[in-house]
Amino acid sequence: MSNSTERTRLAQSDPDVYLALKGEEARQRAGLELIPSENYAFPEVLTLLGSAFTNKYSEGYPGRRYYGGQEYTDRIETLARDRAKALFRAEHANVQPLSGSPMNQAVYLGLLEPGDTILAMDLSHGGHLTHGAPVSHMGRLFNFVRYKTNPANGAIDFDSLAKVARETKPKLVVCGYSSYPRDYDYADFKRVADEVGALTMADVSHIGGLIAANVMRNPLDAGFDVMTTTTHKSLRGPRGGLILCKERFAKKIDASVFPGLQGGPHMNQVAAAAATFRLAAMPAFRIYAEAVLSNAKALAAALTARQVKLVTGGTDNHLMVIDTMASFGIDGAKAQEALDRVGLTTNKQVIPDDPLPPMRPSGLRLGTPAATARGMGLAEMDEIAAIIAEALAVEGDAVAESILANRTRALTSRFPVPGL
Numbered sequence: 524m525s526n527s528t529e530r531t532r533l534a535q536s537d538p539d540v541y542l543a544l545k546g547e548e549a550r551q552r553a554g555l556e557l558i559p560s561e562n563y564a565f566p567e568v569l570t571l572l573g574s575a576f577t578n579k580y581s582e583g584y585p586g587r588r589y590y591g592g593q594e595y596t597d598r599i600e601t602l603a604r605d606r607a608k609a610l611f612r613a614e615h616a617n618v619q620p621l622s623g624s625p626m627n628q629a630v631y632l633g634l635l636e637p638g639d640t641i642l643a644m645d646l647s648h649g650g651h652l653t654h655g656a657p658v659s660h661m662g663r664l665f666n667f668v669r670y671k672t673n674p675a676n677g678a679i680d681f682d683s684l685a686k687v688a689r690e691t692k693p694k695l696v697v698c699g700y701s702s703y704p705r706d707y708d709y710a711d712f713k714r715v716a717d718e719v720g721a722l723t724m725a726d727v728s729h730i731g732g733l734i735a736a737n738v739m740r741n742p743l744d745a746g747f748d749v750m751t752t753t754t755h756k757s758l759r760g761p762r763g764g765l766i767l768c769k770e771r772f773a774k775k776i777d778a779s780v781f782p783g784l785q786g787g788p789h790m791n792q793v794a795a796a797a798a799t800f801r802l803a804a805m806p807a808f809r810i811y812a813e814a815v816l817s818n819a820k821a822l823a824a825a826l827t828a829r830q831v832k833l834v835t836g837g838t839d840n841h842l843m844v845i846d847t848m849a850s851f852g853i854d855g856a857k858a859q860e861a862l863d864r865v866g867l868t869t870n871k872q873v874i875p876d877d878p879l880p881p882m883r884p885s886g887l888r889l890g891t892p893a894a895t896a897r898g899m900g901l902a903e904m905d906e907i908a909a910i911i912a913e914a915l916a917v918e919g920d921a922v923a924e925s926i927l928a929n930r931t932r933a934l935t936s937r938f939p940v941p942g943l
């Protein structure tokens with residue numbers, strides 16, 4: 524909502540909502556966003572999300588809709604699909620999933636039968652809720668079995684993965700994570716899946732933007748059957764999901780998204796995704812993605828230099844997990860609250876085989892996509908590491924924390940939020 528007359532109208536017609544909006548904008552400007560799944564959408568995305576496309580019902584697919592008036596929605600969805608295919612070197616794309624969770628549900632429900640076995644990473648080792656957590660409906664519908672990381676080095680343990688696969692004969696092997704800070708060779712998963720005749724799915728929701736920019740490996744290049752990604756994390760697009768697959772699964776995937784799981788697609792989101800895929804193919808986005816990675820490496824090194832212990836000892840991607848119990852003797856919830864008080868937004872995080880419960884886990888997760896989108900670089904990463912290490916060391920000392928909060932404000936005031 525950039526138009527100032529519209530804003531004035533909202534301020535008059537609904538001051539409650541208007542003040543909440545103003546508050547959130549001020550919070551985003553003054554604070555520093557370090558949650559690795561969050562980002563600042565491209566300004567074009569904000570414009571298209573508030574556009575006339577939000578008014579239109581478009582059940583079906585381009586050329587095969589249930590309602591009339593689809594001249595421009597067909598054009599926009601075709602653009603989005605073609606651009607997604609080119610960007611990710613995919614045979615087929617479905618751009619309609621309303622978000623990451625329905626995207627993964629559509630894949631499971633479209634390619635498998637209820638009760639089938641799916642092999643996915645344990646949640647505390649980096650997997651996502653949609654990878655069959657017991658509290659998720661997919662966890663009730665399918666038989667999820669687990670692989671883990673190796674306690675010695677924190678890396679995925681392919682020997683134990685292969686062993687579990689041989690014992691349980693999954694129909695689908697899932698990789699792709701929310702809190703795993705390492706890269707890996709997708710061919711290793713493909714080999715295990717081929718041996719037991721399973722399909723392969725990579726959920727690259729976090730690193731979709733880094734794969735689009737060709738700064739991280741693309742699972743489709745290794746012959747994966749399906750790749751899913753959210754469009755709002757490292758890609759900087761609208762909140763939404765994207766399914767890419769081989770042509771032979773195209774019909775099943777499309778029918779699973781609609782009419783299997785969803786009704787009308789959000790065409791404002793599809794339009795914003797189309798614009799995002801074009802921006803992500805530009806040289807400037809590659810420079811951004813390279814900076815996300817170099818900033819993450821610098822932040823991890825600067826934390827380690829201050830005696831902060833990171834799970835797996837570092838990072839190959841955009842995120843890292845601090846073992847706050849081992850480093851400072853405080854749990855991740857306390858650490859998150861302490862960093863909130865100094866203006867740094869992070870999230871508490873379970874660590875592999877965490878002895879503590881999810882609401883008071885042993886760790887804290889942070890990442891660089893949003894800070895990098897503000898234009899921050901290596902010098903700023905060192906200052907952020909210093910603020911984090913000091914804030915966690917003095918946790919609860921109000922005077923020390925207020926001095927650190929000033930340091931965060933000095934940093935954020937120099938880097939405007941894109942689109943605000």
Ligand SMILES: *Cc1c(COP(=O)(O)O)cnc(C)c1O
Binds near residue numbers: 560624699728
């Ligand atoms: C964020 C995420 C999702 C879910 O996305 P939502 O849009 O929050 O539903 C799925 N898988 C992984 C690996 C994620 O990180």
